[in-house]
Amino acid sequence: MSNPAIDSSVDVGLEAAVERVTGAAALQRRPWLGILRNALRLGRTQIGVAIVALLLAIALFGPLVAPHSPTEFVAVPNTGPSSDALFGADALGRDVLSRFLHGGLSVLWMAASATLIGVIAGVGIGLVAAYSRGWVDDVLMRASDVVLAFPQIILALLAVSAIGSKLWLIVLVVAVGHIPRVARVMRGAAQEVVERDFVKAAEAVGEKRSRIVFGELLPNVTSPLLVELGLRMTYSIGLVAAVSFLGFGLQPPSSDWGLMINENRLSITVQPWAVLLPVLAIGLLTVGTNLITDGIARAAIGIDRRAER
């Protein structure tokens, strides 16, 4: 993620002056680039990137190469593989392969949006809490505790029960579940930075609060930020797919990996392919994002994956 607070800064003269005073933060202008470069040298990151790229390609280009329409009835329900339907027909007699090729995009965009919203808001709240201390910190952290008291899937189900199975709601509620979790980590990481001299120097120069938080703190917590981004993406995929699998995501006759598992799970003994393909895809995707996250965590030394979810 680039750093708009630094890049879009208008007053170049002031920035130069502050740079002379503070140094530390400004020296590493794009620390995230270095971490990503180091991470990509690790075998596990490369495997992760390859897996994610493969599934991204399936999700993006799958609809173009699908042999059938995802809603077309091609065979007797639950028939096994044939020359016309490579992986057989699903519980309603539609082509499993075509539905699989059409079903990846929804999980990906929903998980990616939920991750972005959750991480951006969480980083903002965590950094502001760490910098403000006092009552602002207390209020933000108590509010986090309340959201944290709900397991994320339960929070999603509560929202869906009240408002209905809307895609934007699922994205939003997954994001809201991420916010306090991300905020806690970022607050913890920023608390040490707040004590450092260059922050005091920036304060002495009369920097605005927002510029200190996003110009001085943010560049110094990029390692945990990148790890959170990867971690939350992994969990977003699982949560979005789970909501879909429970039947509250995309509705029939849409093709979606989670929904596919739900529709075909009762005929798993006669036609395992209709369940196996989407399960494999979701599983691989989460393993891929987790490998990348692990690579980033190892590249940004001193950061280990946490034991919470």
Place this chain on the structure above:
Amino acid sequence: MSKLIWRRLALGVLTLWLISLIVFAAVLALPGDAATAILGKEATPDRVAALRDQLNLNDSVVSQYLQWIGGVVTGSFGESAATQQPVSELLSERVGNSLFLVLIASLVAIPLSIALGVWLAMKRDRPADHIGSTVSLVLAALPEFVIGIGLVLLFATSVFQWFPAVSLLAPGERAWEAPKYVVLPAATLVLAVTPYISRIMRGSMIEVLESEYVTMARLKGLSERTVIWRHAVPNAIVPAIQVAALQLAWMAGGVVVVEFVFSYPGIGPALVEGVANHDMPVVQTVVMLAAAVYVLMNLVADLATILVTPKLRTAAR
């Protein structure tokens, strides 16, 4: 009891109260009239009026909340909007089945993952350690329903047919009377939490194994077994206990999805059905229950930390 612990308990109660506000507010968020939203547009005015009365929708919001929370505290959760059955009756057996599942899963997962962590720490940087860390990386990434369906595909359908794919208990039959139905759901939960606990145990164990008192114990000529289990493990286990409690807390949500995978007659399928029917009394009860377990386990994790960390323990006095 000490001030720190009381403070933590009070915070837990405060959190539960705030949760109850959110859970209650879910009814207010129902689009339009709550009774119509629950019953659907085809409902007769009589039915809507009856439900409005049953849900106390004609009272003020504050009095609605007070009536609801009063019921929750005294164990009366109202009636299911779908079946008219009291929620407590509807859920009592299911809660028992879910608790049994979680209990079995944690009784297996906690000792297993701690032993695994110790073993991996002793095999540090050897092939077993690398395999272990890769497997745990994969398992930690997989959503619980993917693990569950993977087990079904492997052990209930295609490859081996050792266990039933769905846990359909006979009416009135309890989970502990039909162990074969519990194996796969419990195994799913075990696989979902083990990587998190064993990973922490391994890390903490490695740190302890490098400490001077372990070297000292070895130099004294104690057997390796005594060194590990008498000296190292008790000192390394604290973070693992904390994480184990957090993983138990996670199960409060994870169990819902896993039970749905296996149609296991616990709170999971009941919640899913409740959500589908907008059966708010059922949804609210299950959500309150899950959140209460979650808060309780987090409390246990914190208290465990306070009690076993010498510095905090002293501060707590």
